[in-house]
Amino acid sequence: MIKIAFYNLKGGVGKTTTAVNMAYMAAAAKKNVILWDLDPQAAASWFCQQEPGTGKAIKLFSKGKSIAEMELFSPFPNLMLIPADLSLRSLDSEFDELGKDKKFFKQLLKPLSEKADILIFDCPPTLSPSVEQLLQEVDILLIPMIPSPLSMRAMEQVIEFLASKKSAPKRIVGFFNQVDMRRSLHREAIENSKKMPLPMLKTYIPNDAAVEQMGLRRAPLTSYNQRSRAALAYLDLWKEIARLLKAAAKENE
Template sequence: MQVIAFHNLKGGVGKTSAAVNIAYLASQEGISTLLWDLDPQGAATWFLSGDDQQIGKKLGPLIKGKSPIGDFVQHTPYSRLELIPAHQSARNFDIKLNQSNAENPFKTWLKPLSEETALIILDCPPSLSELAEQVLKTANAIYVPVIPTWLSLNSWQQMNAFAKDQKVKPKRMRPFFSMVDRRKSLHREIVDNRATALPRALTTAIPNASAIEKMGEHRKPLELIDRHGRAARAYRELWLEIRAKLKL
């Protein structure tokens, strides 16, 4: 079982859109996939719930060891793709994690899923917190969407420094450009000079496309809305890069 996370300390950078689309593409390739929506805003839950809104459960019983993680897993409309829906109690996750006596609770919680799940994707809230620390310790790779602006690049540097403080190996931090608008000279300049601006960046850049916004309207992965569009093609390319590094 492999665990990957989509995380950034900034919000609004395309993190959840990437997590949902990669989860869908993985599942349709025959990989049993679980997406855990750790963000109390619940955007990933909204995208994957289909016509019926998935209702998450309070995480307290999981943290206290009173309920196994399997009790929180729900089906989605898509084969081989399951979901742990968001719940508002996740806003207090950091406090509850600090109260936990386990050295690495996420690994403990996820371990029972290994027999039936090949890939777990963590969609994380934007923060540098105890939850972020646990994600960094647990995930085999952390994918960080970065908008090609100086402010967003500075946020990447902050997150990279945070990971270094947690003794996370640099190769596990994998940034990629997101919400790229090539009509803007700054975006073109930064993306075209990625080797300098964003070392270790993946080759794929996700465009700033209106089709991605339609995911919220249709509550479906982009592959089912605009499969032939440039954004859907970009997510497929991103998945191929991620897939090549997975040990499945």
């Protein structure tokens, strides 16, 4: 099972919409996919037609609770969802009670390897102890960013933090989201992407009103629209990520 995390310290960079679309396309490629929503806002859960939870999400992190007991589902073939709710606000308090066991996430994820080929995390925009531990367990970390100073500064902070740790994801890759090529700042960022402090995917996601329709449809964009600018870009982005998956799978053999 290959583990992928979509994460940035800054919110509002298109992390969730990309995670949902990549999970859908991986499932459409006949992979068994689990999308794990770890953000208390539960936007990924909303996009997958999961109704607001009642505080059950945090129970997965209670000592003695096995994730194997869960019935995972979504409206989309081959795609299973572990939903979020506001109870995840107390996730780090739960970790404190568990004595900050560094192997906690590793043990928690083991049963999922029997259910999925790919596990995708939609992470909250915070660098909390629980997120730090999670990132140590993933094979690929994908950092979305808007071509703007604050968004790219947040990416640099993440890179610097992970560089100071003994254990970090094997592959850390960035990509641009919500790109408006009418803006000189965005064009310059795209042109200078080779100078970024991490490898960048060639594909960028344009700023497109079609993405906003996901909230109304409560579905991945590419499940009902494959001709908009953003949908076409998501399809190209998936091709690049699929190549990363193949390389990670070979390393794990």
